[in-house]
Amino acid sequence: MDIEIIKKIVKASGVTEGELILVHFWGEDTHKSIANNYLRAISAIGATPFLLQQSRSMNFDIFSVANEKAFDDRYFSFLSNFDAILDVFTYQPVVLDNEMEESKFNLYRKYIGQLFSSLIKCKRFTQIRVPTEANAIESGLDPSDYIERITRAYDIDYDILQNSCLREKERLSTANGLTLQTGEDCILRFDLSGREWHIDAGDGDWPCGEIYIAPIETKTEGTVFFERLYIKDSGIFENVILSIEGGKVVYSNDEKLNPFLGTLTPENTVVCELGFGMNPNITDLCGYTILDEKMINTFHIAIGANHMFGGQNKASIHLDFVGRGQIELIEKGDVKNDRK
Structure with a gap:
């Protein structure tokens, strides 16, 4: 290193x-x-x-x-x-x-x-x-690919990252809610009232580079599209639409994914996090969440536990899903549009 x-x-x-x-x-x-x-x-x-x-x-x-x-x-x-x-x-x-x-x-x-x-x-x-061959085992990546990706993700200007995260936090903190548009017609609505955005720019889990929040657990509603969904030990799923009702993932359009969703206890189906990747040296998805959720210009939602960062849901898992979409902030009666 x-x-x-x-x-x-x-x-x-x-x-x-x-x-x-x-x-x-x-x-x-x-x-x-x-x-x-x-x-x-x-x-x-x-x-x-x-x-x-x-x-x-x-x-x-x-x-x-x-x-x-x-x-x-x-x-x-x-x-x-x-x-x-x-x-x-x-x-x-x-x-x-x-x-x-x-x-x-x-x-x-x-x-x-x-x-x-x-x-x-x-x-x-x-x-x-x-970045070692031993740590590559956890990722599921080829060791040389893992080492290259991790090293590149570490080799950034952290002052720029910190300032970018602070600006994004300031912008997002003006909103009490947010709408995420993905795919052709999928819309997912989040209630962020009273919750705080958090920054990971070096003082948490490395590689770093994200901003995230615990949305109101019972208020997330709608559908969300993922071109490719990676779930460790379950597989890779293409063109997935997840349906969320009352803050919980209740169904998907993928018959191969639904058996996995059916194994989850109620607390493990709660949409517990919304985050945005901020690391400029992570530029493509690889299926390793530690990297993917930090990728610049992506969003991620997670299901499971969020009591560690301001939420109220205690669960046995914390599983992230990463994708691309467009967000609209709901702030003081206005709507602002942005791509993620």
């Missing part, structure tokens, strides 16, 4: 002079130079870096011999006092490569639970995917 991109990421994440920053690094020693470059970038800003490495091999060795006395409250109390956590992972966090006996694994699982409970008490918590 290029040091210049790492410098951009560290700055955009909000690191400032005088802060205490923990680099929480999921990776083996073969990738430790990446962690070291984060430490360098943090130090260059004038902040104080700390490193906690979570390698699968090391954690297996440690927890194969550890007992209940290890990792007591003093350890976790110390970890909750940083200004920010940069959670950097070269592969899927938490999982181990080898099986261990049940009692030892339960100790490891307890450690992980206490670990994250402590880390999220810090002022900021940012997750950063390193």
Whole structure:
């Protein structure tokens, strides 16, 4: 991972002079130079870096011999006092490569639970995917394609992104409602009354670049068209129209998709998010939501949980659908038109 991109990421994440920053690094020693470059970038800003490495091999060795006395409250109390956590992972966090006996694994699982409970008490918590072949597995993309797409999505001007998101938030915040027009004649109406737009321009999940809101859960009505709909573990669906009534997805025009929709519990069918991609270096859809929802000039809606960002719906999933369309803002009796 290029040091210049790492410098951009560290700055955009909000690191400032005088802060205490923990680099929480999921990776083996073969990738430790990446962690070291984060430490360098943090130090260059004038902040104080700390490193906690979570390698699968090391954690297996440690927890194969550890007992209940290890990792007591003093350890976790110390970890909750940083200004920010940069959670950097070269592969899927938490999982181990080898099986261990049940009692030892339960100790490891307890450690992980206490670990994250402590880390999220810090002022900021940012997750950063390193473009590696191991992380490509989650995406379903060819490793070389994944690495190229992630690297390109990271290599942007974050000051420009932040300013673009702020301007868009200001514009959208004037509206109490919004109409989304897609396909030939699909119209979806959102009630945004009392809800706040949020910006992801570097202090959340990376790659970044979106603005989003939790619409009133029971008020979304109409239909929405997707030229191509990607649903992980279910497939790719073409020319899909979703019907939404009372804030819930109730039906689609695709007979192959409807069985999946039929498996969802009521809370998991709620349209919980409306967002717009803002990252200028993501220019085509690939089926990997982490990238697709940040693509410039796209919209996305999600079904499931939104209590994390100002909504009221608690659910077991948060599933994003990305498309293109035209929006109309409903503000003070006027209508403004724009393309997404």
